[in-house]
Amino acid sequence: MATIDYTIPGEHDLETLDIHVNVGPQHPATHGVFRMVLTVDGEVVTDVDPIIGYMHRGNEKLPENCDFRQAIGFHDRTDYLAQFNTEHCYVQAVEKLTGITPTERSEYIRVILAELNRITSHQMFVGAFSTDVGIFGTAFMYAFRDRELIQDFFEEITGERMMYNYFRPGGVAWDVPDNFRERCRQVIGQIKKGISDLEGLIVNNEVVLARCCGLSRMSTADAINWGVSGPLLRATGLEYDLRKAEPYSIYDRFEFDIPTGKDGDIYDRVIVRIEEMKQSVRIVEQALLRMPDGPIMAEGLKRVLRAPEGEVYMRVEGPRGEYGVYLVATGADKPYRHRVRAASFCNLSALRAMSVGNYVSDVVIILGSIDIVLGEVDR
């Protein structure tokens, strides 16, 4: 994986000392409270020790002491940039356990919102990543301008800008407003323009090309071995997307492509994400056309939701990769075991493999390209 020939210290003319550089926990390049201890030899990183857990809030323990419906809010707070995707996963896991079938309309609403949420998450990535690369401000502001549009749209539906708590086992909490279709089309139209803006800023940008091409190449086999998923895995050239591989919800009804990269380097990871935004727009457009009227909540639900004995590992394709919820139910109104498989947790565990042998300045980009969300890593 190393792109630079790394000479061991013994062969230097002068005696060198390994120096530990502490990055974080409060550092703009770490995208949250994340710390890594870099062992550097000159400019070259010889070892990385990622230290996480600053934001550990017991997000696996809390829902074990909560009602099934109460726990939805805690899922917003795991991956706080893709809240609808996490809710979608958890809600489906509960539905699988309890045997509830969500209504048709609510399925469409969920897919539309989850895909829009994927776009906001990738916009956040593009904005933050370009700041890491050195395009200060411009791309960030562009991405956030469009992200704001979608967030306003979400606020009109759910009332919240971040922690929506909107999906429920069996459907969604309340119906979307009457002007949902028109507003969504309007937002989508602007988002498309926004994506092409971002493309213009990033894709052929010389700064990006110079800094990202060929950096931290990862082979497909390595990526699979490290449990890497999502855009990072697709950037290595593997066409694997849970929405196609194990179609959940109603994703088998839509036409979309899985964008892949060639080399698995940083540049491919960015391009894959930009392409994914376009695919998400495609899905939303199709879903808007087909969205039926009707009830938004399954009928005959009890006040206290009890799941029969059983267990399920539900997974969805989040913006960062496979987001999974492992639930064990014992017949009570709360899960006995509740585990969150966080995509960026697994992706981050490969950080050491990705960055050893690169320059210190590049490690910041490598970390940025993983697109970590610390709420999800630390849970």
Add this chain to the structure above:
Amino acid sequence: MLGILKALKTTIQAAARKPVTVQYPTEKKELPHRSRGFPVLLWDFDKDEPFCTGCQVCARYCPVDCITVTMKDNPKKAAGKSKRKKIVDHFYLDYARCMRCDICVEVCNFDAIVMNNTWEGVELSRYDRQDLVLDKDALLKQSRTGRLKDPFREPMGVAHSGWSPKVEEDEEAEETNASEEGGEG
């Protein structure tokens, strides 16, 4: 070089667009009807008392345990001015703990609690976290002074979001609660 020019083109195109931001403290964006601020209690102007009967459903369903409620006999019922047998005695809500999940609003049988959808409300920047534990009067103040015109309630009722059937009379509500929980517990 070409790349930079291309990127510059995007920048120049955007320079002609209108700004998307507002000057916040002086100018405020219009909030959507469903906007969810912190929960506040509603005041029943007809009976001149709060809607809340202190039934503690919200306290029980709150995932973060930020609500404490107690109930008392309604003095106005004895005087024949109100139909409510019981009324809220104390109501404490810890804004520092609340995660605005909207569950208290959904489970409330009496439409007594809503999420604040205005820019007004309680000042949230305090020197001490204890000051964010609000009592009944502070929570009712906004509704009572008429600064909460049009709170959002789910149009389909709570039954729709899967929590509970809505019952108008408090006696019935208590009965259904008791029987449902007894039957399933």
Add this chain to the structure above:
Amino acid sequence: MTQETVQEAAPPPEPGPLARLLQELLPGVGFAITVTLLDETVTIGRDDFTRVMETLKGHERLRFDYLRCLSGADYLTELETVYHFYSFEHGHKLAVKVRCPYDDPHVPTVSHLWAAANWHERETHEMYGIVFDGHPDLRPLLTEEGLGYFPLRKSHPLADIEEWQEGYLSAIDEAKRQAASAGGEAAPPMSKVEIAQAKAKLMKEARDKARAEGLSPEDEKAAVRAAIDKFQEDLESGAVGGAAAPAPMSKVELAQAKAKVITKARSEARGQGMTTEDEKAFVAEAIKKFSEEQAGGGAPAAAAPKKEMSKIELAQAKAKVITKARNEARAKGMSTEDEKKFVAEALKNFSAEQDA
């Protein structure tokens, strides 16, 4: 996805296609089949574990190259580890479970087969106390080092958590201290800072020695590592901490006691309406008196922590009652409200007993 959901309708667990394949490829291994949604699930014994895992990864008809999730679970008498696998080559999905008893929580590691297991195993280790034998680096990942308890086990309470933790940790410290004073030869355990300082000193010494001998960087590292390992062993066997004489009070405790004396003296002085200078003198005298007492045998210091102990003990006993009641309630499958009531009642009984 729909195929598997159809399968779960049959009451006696039928082995699915994958389970049959496993039985064919691994004769002699007992596979207990659990019917779950989405994935086929098999439970295996700990003895067969390494063999099964190697076959899962290596065999060309299985080739499970992707470890998507590794979770622990606490079943009160046993601890369980669940592995969710996916095979990109065949599209297989499989969940493998292995159980280990509470008093012997050891499972062989799979981090040499799937690198993804590395962090998952570290997390499961710190949350459940399951030791993954052969794991290269089982440091805690999300919590701090030396926590002393396993947060995701069911015996760890969620409510009153601060009280519980405080009581638990101080009880451990107290037990160690008592053992030390009773035995005479064993000294109080070294504090974390002391250990770190001793370790740093040792590392420096080892490094200087290696440099003086002119070793290569690799050998130097190895020498330092060996020294650290030896230190760790000594520490565990109690050889290092044992040398120090049992101190009557730790530094922190001393400082706290001193602070108390100062506060008391000051408030007394203010109560008597002294001037600022007089107050200062009064406080200084009190401090002097306190230090003399300390030097003379620390009689008041020994008395003070004992009174505190009873409080901590009470809190601890209370936490125990809560945990017990909650576990009982869970075992009975009560609803949240009933559980709360049950626990509240248990607490009431407990305090009534205390009063009596």
